[in-house]
Amino acid sequence: MESKTDDLFKGEQMEELLRLYFLDLGYYVIRGSKLRFHEVEVTDVDLWLYHRSNPISRERINVDIKNKVRPMAIERIIVAKGIMDILGFDRCIVATSDKRDEVIEFGEKRGVTVLNGNFLNKIKSLTSQRLSEEKLNSLLKDEFTKFTTNWYLKNESAKSGILENLDFVGANSLLIDIKEILIQFHSTPLKREGLTRLLYLFVSYILITVDFILKDMAFIEASAKNKHLEDGFRYGITGKTKIKIRIEQMATASNRSPQSIIGAVETLPVDILRDFFGKNDNAKNLFKLAKEFENYAYLNSLTKPLDLPPELKGVIGLLCDFSGIDRKMIFG
Numbered sequence: 001m002e003s004k005t006d007d008l009f010k011g012e013q014m015e016e017l018l019r020l021y022f023l024d025l026g027y028y029v030i031r032g033s034k035l036r037f038h039e040v041e042v043t044d045v046d047l048w049l050y051h052r053s054n055p056i057s058r059e060r061i062n063v064d065i066k067n068k069v070r071p072m073a074i075e076r077i078i079v080a081k082g083i084m085d086i087l088g089f090d091r092c093i094v095a096t097s098d099k100r101d102e103v104i105e106f107g108e109k110r111g112v113t114v115l116n117g118n119f120l121n122k123i124k125s126l127t128s129q130r131l132s133e134e135k136l137n138s139l140l141k142d143e144f145t146k147f148t149t150n151w152y153l154k155n156e157s158a159k160s161g162i163l164e165n166l167d168f169v170g171a172n173s174l175l176i177d178i179k180e181i182l183i184q185f186h187s188t189p190l191k192r193e194g195l196t197r198l199l200y201l202f203v204s205y206i207l208i209t210v211d212f213i214l215k216d217m218a219f220i221e222a223s224a225k226n227k228h229l230e231d232g233f234r235y236g237i238t239g240k241t242k243i244k245i246r247i248e249q250m251a252t253a254s255n256r257s258p259q260s261i262i263g264a265v266e267t268l269p270v271d272i273l274r275d276f277f278g279k280n281d282n283a284k285n286l287f288k289l290a291k292e293f294e295n296y297a298y299l300n301s302l303t304k305p306l307d308l309p310p311e312l313k314g315v316i317g318l319l320c321d322f323s324g325i326d327r328k329m330i331f332g
Helices: 012-024 073-087 101-109 116-124 133-138 143-147 152-165 168-187 190-219 222-235 240-254 258-266 272-277 288-296 310-323 325-331
Strands: 028-037 040-054 055-065 093-096 114-115
Touching: 012 040, 012 055, 012 133, 028 288, 040 073, 040 116, 040 152, 040 190, 040 288, 055 073, 055 114, 055 190, 073 093, 073 101, 093 116, 093 168, 116 240, 133 190, 143 152, 143 190, 152 168, 152 310, 168 190, 168 222, 168 325, 190 222, 190 288, 190 310, 222 240, 222 258, 222 272, 240 258, 272 310, 288 310, 310 325
Parallel strands: 055 093, 093 114
Antiparallel strands: 028 040, 040 055
């Protein structure tokens, strides 16, 4: 049955409708990312849009949504523009119930796209087969956290990380989370629906992260690309000098010798990730795969890992191998 968003509050409903609209346009969309500074919540990014145009171009857009009687549209344009500049995004959009032409004109002069009340009225009839963000979050709260990690907070943290950490540090953090999800998937069968949705979500996060990383490697030789990938997944950074500094920092923080740090990270099976992400045919499909995983995470009717399309099962299998998890535990 098609799902409407009428059971949500007015603002939440419009956020879901706009998410559907941008998904239909081909964007990868995250709703409700919190911008944090030293664990202090600064502001919300209502929608974060990501698009891969070509091998060297990626587009990141923050969308500010105010569906209120007094939306303060001019103020929201200023705020959205500020967030775009602070985070280094490519564009920003303000969606407002305000219908005044002056608001659109004010936005245009400052490089901000404004979707006004007339536009918002046109998308109110959109329906989908997806869970809302609120329904997904309800799966990850309350009783779920008694039996597993607090995945609601982990997911909120991951969404925040996407805003600023589309790099190897962010990717490696997601790999740790994915390994934990895979372990709990087998050990907590009564919570498998939530864990399955989380697995699909976090896989989509890491595919987007690596897709962004690869835009700067589009035209370098295969051997150099593989070296960057190997070092990045091993140390969280690339470049001989930077790696040396990182090893010294890790040694100091853990009160260990640099040699012991090197020995430990050398055991990581990063060749599995290097070989997959280093292939051009795989790299060009990461954006598409991320959107598919995101869609499966939110579908009303949950699809088990075993029943996923072969390409998606292959990605999960790859992550099982890297995490040292028997594939049968996930697909069996």
